Amino acid sequence: MVAWVAICWRSSEAREESRMSFDSTKALRSATGRAKSDVANKLVSMFLHEVSRRACLAGGMTVSNPDYLRAVVDAFGHRCIYCGRDLEHDRAAVEHLDGMNRFRVGLHVPGNVAVSCRRCNNEKRRDDQKPCLTLAGSGWESFLSHDGSRCSVNCKTCTYWSAIWPDESEKLMTLHEACDRIRLLRKSFGRFVSWSELARPAIQHRVEGLYRACQDFATGEIDKLTSELNFDFSALKVTD
Numbered sequence: 001m002v003a004w005v006a007i008c009w010r011s012s013e014a015r016e017e018s019r020m021s022f023d024s025t026k027a028l029r030s031a032t033g034r035a036k037s038d039v040a041n042k043l044v045s046m047f048l049h050e051v052s053r054r055a056c057l058a059g060g061m062t063v064s065n066p067d068y069l070r071a072v073v074d075a076f077g078h079r080c081i082y083c084g085r086d087l088e089h090d091r092a093a094v095e096h097l098d099g100m101n102r103f104r105v106g107l108h109v110p111g112n113v114a115v116s117c118r119r120c121n122n123e124k125r126r127d128d129q130k131p132c133l134t135l136a137g138s139g140w141e142s143f144l145s146h147d148g149s150r151c152s153v154n155c156k157t158c159t160y161w162s163a164i165w166p167d168e169s170e171k172l173m174t175l176h177e178a179c180d181r182i183r184l185l186r187k188s189f190g191r192f193v194s195w196s197e198l199a200r201p202a203i204q205h206r207v208e209g210l211y212r213a214c215q216d217f218a219t220g221e222i223d224k225l226t227s228e229l230n231f232d233f234s235a236l237k238v239t240d
């Protein structure tokens with residue numbers, strides 16, 4: 001009975017904690033800005049996909065080529081490339097080691113694409129969304145570098161890894177092994193990886209321009225269209 005009460009108390013406390021970690025007012029406040037940046041991010045992703053398509057065509061290989069698929073399975077099996085847990089149907093995500101966004105400028109080419117669990121895919125976004133990385137030179141290396149030795153005690157990624165492997169030496173070893181396996185895969189498709197690295201500054205320059213142009217277009221066009229509607233809003237005014 002005592003144990004049961006303790007469990008109930010703990011789970012209601014956990015629920016309260018998770019409720020407290022989500023701030024509805026913050027989510028509502030940021031919703032408008034996010035809608036606009038989602039459009040810009042989508043355009044950036046489309047641009048990166050088009051560059052990738054041309055690179056794959058020139059390199060004579062795509063990520064769906066049987067040789068590439070075999071190489072990915074040989075390197076990771078049917079497991080998450082980061083945490084090594086078995087992938088489950090509907091809980092796996094196509095993962096770009098260098099994220100396909102305006103900060104990481106990753107491409108959909110051999111050597112940069114594999115499969116991770118959804119949880120790792122989500123957790124890695126924190127690093128992928130940082131304009132500048134401090135733990136490593138790339139998003140995937142940074143994600144695997146949260147070993148608890150260089151971040152603040154509140155670091156969510158460090159906490160994530162520690163929760164998966166409470167044993168410190170097992171955690172360090174597994175993170176290290178994941179890094180090695182990924183490096184090996186990238187080495188096998190080195191021509192795509194090296195080309196992407198050389199092309200990155202030029203692509204990034206255009207990506208930033210595209211992102212800004214899209215934001216400006218969206219703001220201007222929305223203002224123009226809304227003004228054209230010329231609605232009579234008087235019925236919405238507060239009356240005594």
Ligand SMILES: [Zn+2]
Pocket residue numbers: 080081082083084085116117118119120121
């Ligand atoms: Zn994972």
Ligand SMILES: [Zn+2]
Pocket residue numbers: 146147148150151152155156157158159
């Ligand atoms: Zn950390």
